[in-house]
Amino acid sequence: MPPTGAPAYPPTPRTTPTRSRERVSYDRKLVHAILDAGYLCHLAFVRDGAPAVLPTLYARDGERLYVHGSTGSRPLRAAGPGSGPGLPVSLAVTHVDGLVLARSAFHHSVNYRSVVVHGTARQVTGAAEKDRALDALVDAVVPGRAADCRPANARELAATAVLVLDLAEVSAKVRAGGPNDDPEDMALPHWSGVLPVATAYGAPVPADGERAPAPGYLTAFARG
Numbered sequence: 531m532p533p534t535g536a537p538a539y540p541p542t543p544r545t546t547p548t549r550s551r552e553r554v555s556y557d558r559k560l561v562h563a564i565l566d567a568g569y570l571c572h573l574a575f576v577r578d579g580a581p582a583v584l585p586t587l588y589a590r591d592g593e594r595l596y597v598h599g600s601t602g603s604r605p606l607r608a609a610g611p612g613s614g615p616g617l618p619v620s621l622a623v624t625h626v627d628g629l630v631l632a633r634s635a636f637h638h639s640v641n642y643r644s645v646v647v648h649g650t651a652r653q654v655t656g657a658a659e660k661d662r663a664l665d666a667l668v669d670a671v672v673p674g675r676a677a678d679c680r681p682a683n684a685r686e687l688a689a690t691a692v693l694v695l696d697l698a699e700v701s702a703k704v705r706a707g708g709p710n711d712d713p714e715d716m717a718l719p720h721w722s723g724v725l726p727v728a729t730a731y732g733a734p735v736p737a738d739g740e741r742a743p744a745p746g747y748l749t750a751f752a753r754g
Contacts, residue, residue, distance in 0.1 A: 537558050538556040538557055538558060539556040539561065539697070539698070539699070539700045540556070541701070542648075544648050544699060545646070545648065545699055545700065545701035546701075547703070550703070553703045553704055553705055554701055554702070554703050555701070555703070555704065556700070556701055556702070557702065560702050560704075561697070561700055561702045562590065564623060564625065564643045564644065564702055565590045565623055565645055566590055567625060567643070568623050568625060569588065569589065569670040569671045570586075570587060570588075570623075571585070571586060571587070571595075571597065571621050571623045572584070572585050572622045572623075573585075573586055573597060573620075573621050573651075573693075574619060574621070575619045576618070584599075586599060587667050587671065588621070588623070588667070588670070589663070589666035589667045589669070589670035590666075590670075590697075591662070591666055593697045594694050594695065594696050594697060595647065595694070595695045595697065596654070596663040596666055596667060596693070596694055597621070597651065597692065597694075597695060598690070598692060599691040599693055600689065600690065600691055601688065601689055601690065601691045602689070603691065616650040616651055616652040617650065617651045617652070617693070618649075618650055618651075619649065619651045620646060620647070621646070621647040621695060622644065622645070622646050622647075623644060623645045624643070624644040625642060625643045625644070626640055626727045627641040627642060627643065627706070627726070627727055627728075628640070628641035628725060628726045628727050629641075629724065629725040630705075630707075630708065630709050630724055631709060631721065631722060631723060631725065632709035632710065632711050632715075632722055633709070633711045633715040633716070633718045633720045633722045634711065634712065634715050634718075637709055637710050637712070637715075638709070639705065639709065639710075640705065641705050641707070641727075642703075642704070642705050643702070643703075643704050644702065644703045644704075645700065645701070645702050645703075646701055646703075647697060647699065647700050648699040649695050649696055649698060649699055650695075651693040651694065651695045652694055653691055653692070653693060653694075654693070659694075660692055661681070663692045663694070664676075664681070664682060664690070664692065665681075667692075672747075672748065672751055673747065674745075674747035674748075674751075675748075678745060678747070707724075708723060708724055709723070730754070731751065731752040731754060732752060733752055734748050734749060734752055
């Protein structure tokens, strides 16, 4: 289990794994760090009695996640006011850090950091909170961008839904290190090790007709 040092989320039956238990952590700082390192999540819910998954954007604000959506989405309407307690969901965020290549096919693996959140999502209805959430979603993708673009107008706000999901039932899982080759395979003539994986951003490409230089926050972000 990764080292802890912050108050932990309490384990629940849904956040207790049945295998690879040594990789799980409920450490709050670790969960926040994994969430803050990304902006794309997969939101799972039940639609018309069948499972569904929606890839979408998210941003963390303290002990809650804001999730971007459309007011025209039937499942997201189920999280709106007047629709009961909200929409039961599971949300997953995963970062791939390396491809682990073993001498045997069975022991190939992936180094990763992941967080899974269970809970009930509800629609953000307050104007001030919705504005703050939309700014957070923009800045989660490119820090500093929310202050450097036109905010949503009334028509755009009416077409945009924001869900909020409390961080209460949460777990992180991390796999790091090299392959776990069996002793009897160590002499095999196959390369074994890790192929690192990282996200890289290129230089900003201006839109047609754009003459102004790219802003500093964007070029610095692209340099990483």
